[in-house]
Amino acid sequence: xxxxxxxxxxxxxxxxxxxxxxxxxxxxxxxxxxxxxxxxxxxxxxxxxxxxxxxxxxxxxxxxxxxxxxxxxxxxxxxxxxxxxxxxxxxxxxxxxxxxxxxxxxxxxxxxxxxxxxxxxxxx
Numbered sequence: 129x130x131x132x133x134x135x136x137x138x139x140x141x142x143x144x145x146x147x148x149x150x151x152x153x154x155x156x157x158x159x160x161x162x163x164x165x166x167x168x169x170x171x172x173x174x175x176x177x178x179x180x181x182x183x184x185x186x187x188x189x190x191x192x193x194x195x196x197x198x199x200x201x202x203x204x205x206x207x208x209x210x211x212x213x214x215x216x217x218x219x220x221x222x223x224x225x226x227x228x229x230x231x232x233x234x235x236x237x238x239x240x241x242x243x244x245x246x247x248x249x250x251x252x
Contacts, residue, residue, distance in 0.1 A: 133160075136153070149172075177247055181241075183247075188235030189225060198227060198229070199225050206219055212240075220238065222243075223238065
């Protein structure tokens with residue numbers, strides 16, 4: 129007794145109060161609790177969501193942190209987005225950021241209907 133490790137998971141860790149993060153923390157804590165040596169895991173890509181109407185979300189690198197010479201920006205205005213039109217929610221903007229040299233997606237920001245779902249998918 130006295131020298132056992134303590135694993136903290138979920139909202140009590142003081143990082144980000146998000147269900148997916150809490151689930152990852154629980155998995156990591158469980159994994160490490162049954163092993164003799166702790167394994168260090170890489171964290172998922174940053175995500176931030178504001179549950180407004182429409183949702184506001186950011187994933188990966190934010191616009192303010194980009195070097196504009198090294199990236200390309202794709203944007204979509206939801207005024208003409210077919211599914212949003214049929215749902216009478218055709219308002220909002222989606223922007224994605226990719227590296228010019230590789231085409232690798234490095235971030236996205238959005239204020240779109242049901243944006244929290246797209247943000248979660250971009251994060252995977």
